Amino acid sequence: MTTEEHVVLVDRDGHALGTAPKLAVHGRETPLHLAFSSYVFDHEGRVLLTRRADSKLTWPGIWTNSCCGHPLPGEPLERAVERRLSYELGLAMDRVDLMLPAFSYRAVMANGIVEHELCPVYRVTVTSPAVPNPAEVGETMWMPWKEFAEGVRNGLLAVSPWCQEQVPLLADLGADPLTWHPASPAELPPAARP
Template sequence: MTNDVVLVDAQDVQIGVCAKRDAHLGTGQLHRAFSVHLVDSRGRHLLQRRAAGKMLWSGFWSNACCSHPAPDETILTAASRRLREELGVSASCHALYSFEYHACFGSIGAEHELCHVLVARSDAAVSPAIDEVSEIKWQTRAEISAQLLDSHAQFTPWFRMQWGRLLSEHPSFDTPSRHV
């Protein structure tokens, strides 16, 4: 796959393509991204600790999978692809909502993304790619919510931003399912 990201305007219309690293330098350039919340049949969410080699927010906890679609790749195709690549999980993703955010990581760089938030369900065994993920854990919604109350807990800013909206606008997104 290409190492390019899709630059977009505030309406998610493509306005260009650039190298992924360049899109994250300085204050960042607005680009298309996605964030997948993986839920098992018991209603638990997979959290991942970002690998030490990540340029931004290494070692921070986040949702199951975050990445960028390649140029000419749909969000859903890219999300399913990255779940397989990062976690070894095959699962269909379903779109929930999109939002724009901007978060700086000191002087190293920034995320400026139009992020598509997705959910996928699976009970498959997880096999994390060590260059992407240093640790995983399955937690309930209540456990995650309690940890997020601590402003010093090391969670990625996009995960913090998504969690409250998921709970308020999509309360059944983690409801245990009999068919996964």
């Protein structure tokens, strides 16, 4: 017997309001809920991009950052990042750092489905190769960060709406993603603090 996955609902200030089934919250009236985005880098500063599986409910087949997901109720965000990277890409993390603690966005697909997330962003470094789970990831590609960031900023690369918003914020942290200074976990929204 499998248990239905729940997400943490939050208010605009990042306080937990309760939980709801994950499948029930992604629709035309998606409430704000807790999530995360991660950007995986190798030790050469290349970023791992993923094309979302065609079976995904939101933005199927679209290129995006390495991995996104939702923490389970009570699960620390770093643990959720680790869990989803292992499940989606077969990756073990060398290091995980909080970069954008309060990132939030709302995006609407052409069919009316809304994504509405309070979504802290993490930098992850790895040395192991990615082994994509086809249920989650259609394709992967490593790209030099500078080339990727410039492509997104100049509109030359089509990526998910959250990635489109996150990349300029990350690029503002400096040219070399391996030297970005991490944010403090104390800056996380209350519902996401350890």
